[in-house]
Amino acid sequence: MALPWRLLTAARLAERSRGSICRFLSTSMLRPGKVVPFQLSDIGEGIRDVTVKEWFVKPGDQVSQFDKICEVQSDKASVEITSPYDGLVKVLHYNVDDVAMVGAALLDIEIEDDSKDVAKSSEKIQGDRDQVIDGSNKKKKKNEEESELQDNLAGKILVTPAVRRIAMENNVRLKDVTATGKDGRVLKEDVLAHLRKISATAEVQAEVSPNVMGRIVGLKGYSKHMWKTMTRSLSIPHFVYSDECQVDRVIQYRNEVKDSLKDEGVSLSLMPFFVKAASRALERCPELNAWLNEEEQTLRILDSHNIGIAMDTPEGLVVPNIKNVQNLSILAIARELNRLQELGRKSAIPLGDLTDTTFSLSNIGVVGGTYTKPVILPPQVIIGAFGRAQKVPRFNDAGNVIPAYVMSISWAADHRVLDGVTVARFSNLWKHYVENPMHLLIGS
Numbered sequence: 001m002a003l004p005w006r007l008l009t010a011a012r013l014a015e016r017s018r019g020s021i022c023r024f025l026s027t028s029m030l031r032p033g034k035v036v037p038f039q040l041s042d043i044g045e046g047i048r049d050v051t052v053k054e055w056f057v058k059p060g061d062q063v064s065q066f067d068k069i070c071e072v073q074s075d076k077a078s079v080e081i082t083s084p085y086d087g088l089v090k091v092l093h094y095n096v097d098d099v100a101m102v103g104a105a106l107l108d109i110e111i112e113d114d115s116k117d118v119a120k121s122s123e124k125i126q127g128d129r130d131q132v133i134d135g136s137n138k139k140k141k142k143n144e145e146e147s148e149l150q151d152n153l154a155g156k157i158l159v160t161p162a163v164r165r166i167a168m169e170n171n172v173r174l175k176d177v178t179a180t181g182k183d184g185r186v187l188k189e190d191v192l193a194h195l196r197k198i199s200a201t202a203e204v205q206a207e208v209s210p211n212v213m214g215r216i217v218g219l220k221g222y223s224k225h226m227w228k229t230m231t232r233s234l235s236i237p238h239f240v241y242s243d244e245c246q247v248d249r250v251i252q253y254r255n256e257v258k259d260s261l262k263d264e265g266v267s268l269s270l271m272p273f274f275v276k277a278a279s280r281a282l283e284r285c286p287e288l289n290a291w292l293n294e295e296e297q298t299l300r301i302l303d304s305h306n307i308g309i310a311m312d313t314p315e316g317l318v319v320p321n322i323k324n325v326q327n328l329s330i331l332a333i334a335r336e337l338n339r340l341q342e343l344g345r346k347s348a349i350p351l352g353d354l355t356d357t358t359f360s361l362s363n364i365g366v367v368g369g370t371y372t373k374p375v376i377l378p379p380q381v382i383i384g385a386f387g388r389a390q391k392v393p394r395f396n397d398a399g400n401v402i403p404a405y406v407m408s409i410s411w412a413a414d415h416r417v418l419d420g421v422t423v424a425r426f427s428n429l430w431k432h433y434v435e436n437p438m439h440l441l442i443g444s
């Protein structure tokens with residue numbers, strides 16, 4: 001007879017704390033729990049692997065369903081994974097910063113050896129997957145994963161637990177392995193042969209001259225997303241327009257109020273002014289706040305000014321957005337930027353802050369550099385980037401040389417849909433608002 005899991009656990013805990021064998025229960029009654037792998041389910045959007053950011057549990061910890069297990073970071077966002085089981089954590093298969101493949105075991109949990117519970121838990125895993133797998137792929141993936149899960153649970157793939165474990169520990173999907181055992185059984189040798197095949201392919205790919213030493217660094221986290229977006233942008237004919245603008249007034253205004261705002265917990269940089277100036281200019285040039293559908297050759301002009309801000313984070317470049325900037329004051333924009341920077345520092349920006357960007361800005365001037373050429377993030381049609389504001393000599397109206405803070409601005413626009421004059425007009429408007437920041441203080 002199987003004891004209820006909680007009773008079994010309580011007995012074990014009591015046993016552990018006393019350091020002796022529990023006398024109330026005959027050990028023959030205690031069936032060892034069943035150790036099940038908890039596989040990383042598909043978190044949608046075509047994500048194939050994630051980086052483990054933080055473990056909330058360790059071997060020996062008791063967990064209940066929905067307890068937080070770990071936080072993982074995909075190339076788009078960070079996600080908290082919760083437990084599908086009540087049980088005891090046995091093994092964590094990854095260290096922090098390791099890359100875990102979707103479908104591989106994240107950790108092993110010992111649960112009551114009751115097949116109904118396993119079935120229940122697998123339903124739960126499937127339920128979790130259903131919530132995250134996105135639209136059109138959902139049904140297909142669900143069927144594939146269900147059959148894979150059922151194959152494994154129902155033993156359709158003939159394999160001993162020991163071989164299954166070797167496969168899991170090496171991220172090998174049993175159905176990819178050529179089985180040579182009786183009745184199609186997957187043998188240990190088959191898994192090892194599969195692994196040899198994979199590593200031979202990897203070695204051929206990684207062959208380098210012995211004179212060149214170094215190390216291979218895999219792309220992970222936000223860098224993977226950058227790879228995809230930048231590759232897509234290669235097909236866009238970029239029209240780049242650059243100008244410079246004087247930022248003395250905006251610096252002065254910011255300096256006047258930044259200390260009192262700091263007391264309120266708000267850090268005000270120049271960025272909120274640049275963001276608001278873009279929104280004001282977009283009100284007059286709405287066709288720049290748009291998404292291009294290349295297939296249909298249509299432009300969707302968007303009402304919300306969801307302005308993306310390129311952000312340098314420990315995980316690499318990421319572009320979260322501030323939503324509905326057209327309705328926000330400079331102070332509200334500063335608060336939002338502070339929030340996103342805080343999350344960015346922890347590489348914990350949620351997906352909601354990364355999606356639906358309609359227009360983007362990049363301030364590389366924080367780091368340095370006078371000029372830069374930004375790269376469009378499709379399906380958006382324009383992006384702006386600033387260099388560093390520097391004190392330089394300029395002529396005033398009377399012809400005298402005066403010191404001025406000057407910053408370069410460069411716009412890269414999709415020349416298939418935006419012409420140079422449109423971009424120049426927009427840039428002039430943006431520059432007008434930055435050079436005359438009092439206009440930004442009127443209205444929202």
Ligand code: COA
Pocket residue numbers: 269270271272309310311312313317337341362363364365366367386387388389390407
């Ligand atoms: N010129 C001169 N000084 C600048 C500046 C510029 N263009 N931009 C910012 N500064 C100043 C700020 O005013 C602030 O000054 P302070 O120390 O007196 O307060 C300081 O630099 C730091 O500002 P910070 O709060 O870090 O930045 P921000 O709000 O201006 O910008 C981000 C926020 C997110 C844009 C910025 O932190 C960032 O990550 N930039 C990198 C963007 C990037 O990677 N682009 C490349 C894409 S390929």
